[in-house]
Amino acid sequence: MSIVTLLPFIVLIGAMFLMTRSAKKKQQQAAEMRNQMQPGTGVRTIGGMYATVKEVGDDTVLLEVAPGVHALYAKNAVGAVLDDDEYNRIVHGDGDLKTDTTVVPDDASSLTEADAAAADADAAAVEDAKIDLGKKDTADEAGDAAKADDKRDGDTDAK
Template sequence: MSLVTLLPFIVLIGAMFLMTRSAKKKQQQAVDMRNQMQPGSGVRTIGGMYATVKEVNDDTVLLDAGPGVELLFAKNSIGAVLSDDEYNRIVHGIEHDLKSDADIVPDDASSLTGTDASADDAAASGDKSVDLGKKDADDAPADAPVADAAPAEAKTDEQAKKSDGGSEAK
């Protein structure tokens, strides 16, 4: 037999070895993570439930899911052991990693403009505010351009036929 005929089998065996090695590594990491659990740790089950570990046994874990709710789970059903900050952020909505209150952006954009004057103060001082609303043709200034000032009756019969989708308009 030549090396060329054995090469596909060698590559296949090598790929299988690498795949089983990575799977064993992931399993070992999951076992180590589950062994880190101790009472008071926040966890997420593989079903997506968040709870606090109350008691750890050999194959089972007693979880506290809320006031008066204790659940017994298999250790293998724990999907992740969470840090205290992450558990509080997800379950209670508490953010502990905020640097200061000064970094928080307010809900409105008033502080981003650099002035504290309101729209009423600006109007009182004589500044004109920009009106972005749609205006009627009667409200438009005399020097403003008008888009389509011709009345509808001024159309000729030929134009009316073409706009109506007559046989000539193709």
């Protein structure tokens, strides 16, 4: 066998080695992160819930998900251990947030007369554009079928 024939196999084995090595490295980093959890630390679970660590066991962690509400999770369910600043910024809204503070009401009290007229026109257009689902045709066909059955049975009352 020549080196040219073996080259694809060598490249494949090398790629597999690199992928498994990086996966092991990520697993070790995640295990170290979970082992560094202490009571009072803010965490995010793999489901996206933010909570505060209350107790840390061997395989489990007790999280406070709301004031006075505690839940027991597996350590593997912790997706990230957060810095205090990041946790407070996300959970409590503390810190320098660059967001739009414009408030848009959910009710229609802020609509102008032109907006209300446009909304009424849109509602009227939707009312006019109702789709016929053919239920009337189905009912007529069912009635015709019943009449045909009556005629076949010899029922003289069928009209």
